[in-house]
Amino acid sequence: MSGSVSHEERLARAALTGVIEPGDELMGRQLARLGAERVWRALERDEPLPEVSAGRWAGLRLRAERATPGPDLEEMARCGGRLVCPGDWEWPGQLDDLGETRPVALWARGGCSLRFVALRSVSLVGARACTDYGGHMASELGAALAERGWTVISGAAYGIDGAAHRGALAVAGPTVAVLACGLDVAYPAGHRELLSRIAESGLLVSELPPGERPTRGRFVQRNRVIAALSRGTVVVEAALRSGSLITARRAAGLGRHLMAVPGPVTSGLSAGAHRLIRQEATLVGGADEVIELVGDMGEVADTEAGPVVPRDLLGETAGRVLDALPASGAVTVAEVARGACMAADTALARLLELGSLGFVEHVGDRWQLRHCHGRHALPSVSHVGAGA
Template identity: 55%
Template sequence: MDERMARAALCSVAEPGDAHLNELIEEHGAAGAVEIIRSDDPAEAHSRRWRIRLAAANPEQDLFVCEQLGGRLVCPGDAEWPTTLDDLNRQRPYALWIRGPNDLRYDCLRSVAIVGSRAASPYGLRVATDLGSDLAERGWTVISGGALGIDAAAHRGALAADGPTIAVFANGVDVPYPASNDGLFTEMARRSLLISESPPGTEPNRLRFLVRNRVIAALSRGTVVVEAERRSGALNTAAWARKLGRMLMAVPGPVDSRTSVGCHRLLREDATLVSRTDEVIEAVGAMGVDLAATPRAPVLPRDRLDATTRAVLEALPARGSAGPAQLAGKAGVDLATVNAKLGLLSASGFVERSPSGWRLTKAAKTP
């Protein structure tokens, strides 16, 4: 059995990211690991457990089905293998089953994971969609888990901007889970990428959802948690991002929102607060290049006045009126200057004449 076929078989033998199996592969190669599992070595307790699965494995059929789907198996060392996965060391995938036209390694060069609650609020869905769309428009790949809520919103946002997006499955790439996202997955398989550590036909289980989170974190340059409850799979992805040295970001929410409790906890610990795409790109982009612009307050008409004119305007009382001599003393300018500036302020709609002098217009009193 060659190495590629052996890795295809091993994906059916052990749960994803098993450290002991990765040790066997590292020491003996994938084909060698298969032979050890087939042997009756009493020292290999793990192999006795995996032998039953190996007997039932059919890697040739799995590869055929994947090819019929327009997919492929990508192994460590292949040109398409993202080297960031090697940061997982002995918990890295044995191989990845991929469905879709894009190149996985290329798409991951500039990528951000967006994760969060399945039971997302309208606020969270809007934020995730906007982030996914804006990142895609600016050439960044959006990575998530294909789940309901935040994940699906981020994927849809990227697709709406005609950008790349990657869903990391806990099941086979031909198994739509959740079923309600079948249309989304069909579109992603046509335009982007679906990936899994498990062969086609594999059904999801609870453990695999947590295990796949390490792949989401490892593939991306940073992870944004949009919404997360106190106990959330998104927090597991956040923990992996920390462990791998990736940038961890969180979006704040209403202080009384149950779906933002996890985000607020991350922000109290070590996550970077982000509220817009510029801030996400600044966090994961090139140092000194992808800097977010500083938000500016709106420019008001009075902001465009020169210093002397503004001094005369500010000398006018909030209520009532004042004469030119009073204004001159308060503004610290001569009477001729006050009269000239009052004419200018009147023409601009800031002041108006009154029986006892000059007063502010209603528009000038509005902040």
């Protein structure tokens, strides 16, 4: 294990991950004041800490009695896992923004460095019972972000989470799943194969030691880690009471970029995302727009343009001549020159060019639009020279 954390510190934090619930502010203050070793030693010796009530202390002691930090560390090592502690080289410094609710430590499984992959990362969250549209957008965003070198972070749940992870995996990109249970617990059960794939090419991360089961409160607290790890959070699809909105509020509270993908106004699963857009989130429709917000200076979205039609390829003067021709019927060069407000010889030169490109045709001493093409006729070359 790399880093500057001592073996005793690591053992203490391993034990405390099974004693202290994720997001416990009171115990977080104790850890910040006393350090993990002293807190764990107090629990072992039944020496109550200040501010902790007798009832609370009794509950912590019951958990401490069943803590097995040594075996837990050995078990994780056998399956390619480890405990990442504050002070380790692999510890992501952005988690310190959580203050007193900072994780005691993080159990991790996978070959990637958590600190490294989290440097350029985006969280994608949303509804579990998502629509086909939501699943498609999450998958597309996950793949496009991963192709651009960004790590996709989510919670491995059904719906948007799973689609985002699969999108990143489809292009062999890194992805991190933050779980609300021990890393040896396949939850949800239907994502057992997906979790294995994430562990092979990305990372599984949890605040909880092996064997711990998910609870409602742990899902809620898991969201703060998802929000803190990344530079920004994208809500892909969410109802008004979606749990993903908790992640969104956490991200905004931490000063992270908050984004949301719009959906059909007739869909209840888009109502939460639309409310975020009205209140505080930035509307995004693709990976480029996400990266423009969370990326480094100079990483801007490509300017979107409508489809190019042949008329767009003409120079200004040629365009004015083309506009001077009526929709039907033929006119003289003088009439074209008057309509385009230019000299007759200039108008004739442009008419000859337009004729060679197939936009117009010469009928006696008059000119007219080619009837088979009209004003948006297909040119025979890819561009018109500067003189046009």
